[in-house]
Amino acid sequence: MSLVERDEALASLEGLLANAVMGKGRVALVSGTVATGKSELLHSFAEQALELGALPVTATGSRVERDLPLGVLRQLIQDSPLVAEERERAMALLDEGARTVTPSGSQAEPLDHVDAQIVHALCTLLLELSERYPLMIVVDDVQHADRASLLCLSYLSRRVRFARIVAVFSHSDHGWSSETFFQTELLRQPHCRRIQLAPLSRAGVMSLVARRVGKEAAERFSEDWYAVSGGNPLLAGALVDDYQDFLHSSGGEAPAELVVGDRYGQAVLSCLRRGEPQMLRVARGLAILGGPDSLAQLLGVGPASVIRALHFLTVAGLLALGRFRHEAARTAVLAEVDSGEWADLHRRAAELAHEGGASTTTVADHLLQAGRVDAPWGVSVLEDAARNALREGRVESAVAYLRLAWRECVDEQQRMKITTMLVRAEWRINPAAPAGHLAELAEAMQRGHLRGSDAVVLARALLWHGRFEDARDVLEHLSESGAGMDAETVTELVIARPWLRATHPPFLAHLQQTTGEQDRAAIVSVTANRRLDAALALADVLARGPREEVLDAVERILRGCRLDEMSMDTVESALLALTYAGRPDRAAPWCDLFSAEASSLQAPSRQARLAAIRAEIAIRQGDMPGAEHHARTALAIIPLSSWGVAAGGPLSSLVLALTAMGKYDAVHEYLDQPVPEAMFRTRYGLHYLHARGRYSLATDHPALALRDFQRCGELMSRWELDVPGLVAWRADAAEACLRLGRPEQARQLAEEQLRRCGPATPRAHGIAMRLMAATGNARQRTTLLRQATELLQTAGDRYELARALSDLVKVYQELGEYRRAGMIAGRAQAVARECGAGPLGGALPRDGDGDTGTLTAEPGAVLSDAERRVAVLAAAGYTNREIAGKLYITISTVEQHLTRTYRKLNITRRADLPSSLEFGSPVTA
Structure with a gap:
């Protein structure tokens, strides 16, 4: 690499050499922090020696050879052009000197003792050689030279003043070497000059980069090149390497931002390895902590040593304001820490953070990295950190904290509490994930180690997975608990009743009866009250049909909701209450809002559940392409096998949408997927039966369809959820009866459906009116179908509107009113296209009268x-x-x-x- 911003230093060295050639010997000490180009400068200077009239003699200090007596001096002698007799004599002196070296015994005498006669004889050889050839003696990394060699070099430096010798030594400023004697001895000589190499300036970095990648690219990332390298030539060069690697891998396409990759990380490690071990240790501690606070305590060294190390690391371009200039540097340093040291450092960091009052998240992160909990407060800290992480949407972090706490906890009851928290947290990622803990929780409940509220969580998880017998045992166990339940348990049981009523009706009998307002008074949490109100609203809509005061209350609940740790049930119940009440237009924007929030919180399970609700909303709006999209999204986020009994939700919406759009092969593929038999003991099973029946109707299997619709109706009646807003099964059964040639049975079903509808259910009313029209004569049918279209237009269901308009076209054609039929056909075609109902639009006439x-x-x-x-x-x-x-x-x-x-x-x-x-x-x- 060409020298950048080193012209002045090189000129100084050339001036010293010119003096030495004239018989005025000189000494230079080239100093600078690690990787500032000292070695490159000396190498370039040595290469010019012959051109400048001198003979180069070089050596390099090495940390691994520091204990080799006279090792550096041996390199110089071996590199000198001595005649055979001189070389033999020199080697003998070196061998004798190495044998007689005596280690120093005190700080006052820091260098090893070498016989003075040997030192004099070795230096005389070089001095005599300079009489024949002007010498350029170059020693790189002199701070790593053995102490005996340093003694000889200091002796030589004092005697070159009147010899034709220039002695140049490079020395790093970042070392912890105690050999200050050599620097002091050199710098006190009048013929010695110190040449200090500073990091590159911003312009220097730009010049270095531009020489390799061109001016345009250098200017594009000018600030970043300098900020990340800190002016260190090695680091800047590594960034260029990363940039060029990216160009190569991308086929020449320039990156949108500065590339900081493996080359930079390796350069960081190279800088650290060139320094003393203590420097690397401080860097590792800093990487563990992320900042300089408590670094001395973590490493068990004095503050002065840490301050000095941080200074050197900053000057070297690795740090800025006590932190690594780029996360890639920290990552590279951490990658070099072995597992044992890693665990010890993080364990100690956790203790220091806890003692210093740091956040539980900070402490928990260190415990997580340590992989164990030794302190008695550790498990509690992990629990608290998990709760905070869930509130902030960091679900995976919460799961990691809880798994460690679960593994390290020795108290059985606390361990079960942690397990319940873990089930809830894992549920957000994938409802199938907590299944492995359910047996453990069930056993703990039998042993009396599971709290009542946690038992409710267990029961709900068991119900999701279709383990109804186990869920029944849990609910009956709770019912036997009697009046000794705490307020939290009472809260969960009060909320569970309307939730079971709306979702798992058969299991309501296994839950103890609550005492109404008395039990509700035990609920003091605002969040819990919202959960209860939303569940009660959903149960009320499914039992009594829509009431405006209930729907207004639901929207007030939604306005106060966020997807925090406990409110997903609230949101789900509230959205479904609006949907089943025939107000999908009011539910859709709320569902979209919460879906965006779930995405930002990285909660896949919640994203999937909301997508399933959004698909159901789209079905009731007649938006079949939208329903397909949202249902597929739900099943892509959570695979069908993980949905448990709730699979009927997204699956039924997908089947209804695909059927309406005529994609029968795709429907067949989904209906071939196995579903839990337990699903038919839940609300989800009703939707599945309805969707499967609609598919059977569309594919001309009315008997199969009727069977599914009737089974759906039997379950809804048995569970006392027989409201048209949930599933309008009678209208579909009536259509199946018409296909089977049973008009009277169809009329009875349609009339019964109409009796159950009211002004608040225009969608179900319109659907029933369309089927009622199909059982009458042509003149009656026109009036009924017109009313149906008005109702369905008001309800906002474009698919059912298209079906009613299509029927109206057929009636007008039967009556011979072809002009009217053409007008309605045009409108029906347009609506059918909007909702993606291909088969419906294809069955309509396409003459010129249809606008x-x-x-x-x-x-x-x-x-x-x-x-x-x-x-x-x-x-x-x-x-x-x-x-x-x-x-x-x-x-x-x-x-x-x-x-x-x-x-x-x-x-x-x-x-x-x-x-x-x-x-x-x-x-x-």
Whole structure:
């Protein structure tokens, strides 16, 4: 590598050599921190020796040869051009000197003692040689030279003043060497000059980088090149290597940001290895702690040593403000720590952090890295850190803390509490993960080591996995606990009742009866109250149907919710209450909001559960492509095998969507997947039966469909959840009966469905009205189908609206009203396309009378609300008299509105009205 910002130093050395050639010997001590280019400077200087009229004689100090007496001096003698007689004499002197070296015995006499006559004779050989050739004596890394050689070199340096010798020594400033004698001895000589090499400036780093990768690339990351390297040439060069490696791997495509990779990490380690062992040890301690606080206590050394090491590491470009300049440096240092030292350092760091009042997360992270808990406070710290991690959405960290606490805890009851927390935490990642702990918790409950509230958690986990007999035993065990339950247990039991009512109805009998307001008074947590209110709202909607005051309360609950440790049940119950109450339009934005939050919290299980709910919402909005997308997302995040009995949720939405879109092969593939038999003892089983029945209807197997619909109805009736907002099974059963040629049975089912519907259930009402129409004569059917389309448009279910419009087209065709049939067909086609219902749209007529909704309005033309309402009904096939009756206006007013509408839309007749018109939808050019 070419020298950068070293011209002045090189010129100084050349000036010293020029003096030496003239008989005025000189000494230079080149100093600088590690990897600042000292060796490169000396090598470049030595290469120019002959051109400058001198003979180079070189040696290099090494830490591993520090105990080899006269090792460095031997290198110089061997590199000198001595005649055979001189070389033989020199080798004899070196051997004799090495044998007679006496180790120093005190700080006052830091260098090994070498016989003065031997020192004089060896140095005289070099002095005499300089009379024949001007000598350039170069010793690199002199701080690692053996002490006997240092004694000889200091002797020689004092005597070169009038010889043709320039002696150049490089010395690193970062060493812990006690050999200050040599530096002191040199620098007190008047013919010695110290040359200090500083780190490269910002411009220097830019110059170094530009020479290798070009000016454009260097300028692009100019600040980063300098900031990460700290001006250290070795580190800057390593960053260039990383950059070039990236270019090679990417086919020449430049990176978007500075690349800091393995080359940089290796350069960091190289810098540390060149220093003293203590320097590397301090770097490892710093990497463990992340900062300089408590570093001296961690390493068990004095603060002065740590301060000195941090200074050297900073000057070397590795640190800034007491921390590594880049995480890659810290990673590289940590990778070099062996497992034993790693565990010891982290254990000690945990103790120091705990004593210093650090956060439980900091302490727990060190305990986790240590892999064991020795201190009595360790398990409690891990539990607290896990709770904080769950609140912050760091689920994987929480699981890791709890697993260590579980392994290290010796108290059985506390261990079961930790196990329950671990089940909850693992559930967020994958509901199948905690299954291995369930048997342990069940055994602990039998031994009396599981608290009541934790037993409820166990029961719910067992229910998810379909282990109903075990869940029953747990619930019955709780019921036998009697009045001695603590407030937390009472809270969980009170909340569990409506949750079981809505999700696992058969198991409600195994849970003790609560005492209403008395038990509710035991719930003091706001979070627990929200969970209870949401569960009660869902149970109320499924038992009694939608009530506006309940839905308003649900939205108040959602406004106060976040996906913290305990609120997923709250969110799920509240969203489903809105959905089953026929308000998917109100549930969808909330579900999207919580899905985004779950994604940011890295909670896959919650993301999947919310995606499943979103798919169900989309089904009720008639958005079949959206339902397919959300259901597939749910099953991609959590595989079907991990959904347990809840598999019926996303699976039924996917089957309904794919069936509506005519993707029957894909449906068949999913229905072939095995599902737990226990699922049919849950709410999820109802949805699965309904979806499977709809598929059977679509593929012309009405008898199979009827069986599924009737089984669904039997379960809903038995569980007292027979509300049309959950599953409108009677309407589907009526359709199956019609396919089987049983019109009277179909009429009875449709009438019963209608009796159960009310103003708050327009979707179920509209679906039932469509089936009721199918059992009457043509004239009756038109009126019923018109009402059905109005109800379904109000409900916002585009798929069911398309089905009603399709039926209306067929009725008008039977009556010979082909113009009306064509108008409605166009609208039905447009709605069917929007909801992805391919088979439905394909069955509709495609003659020219069906308008697809393309407008030819004059620029700026917009229908008023009154005009739009009239136009919508007219496009749906209503006569002027019928429109007047529905809107409570005169026939003349209807005619006036239609005339203005035709003019604004640039059409001439009713048949040309756009089929895509809706109440509240603006029409513009």
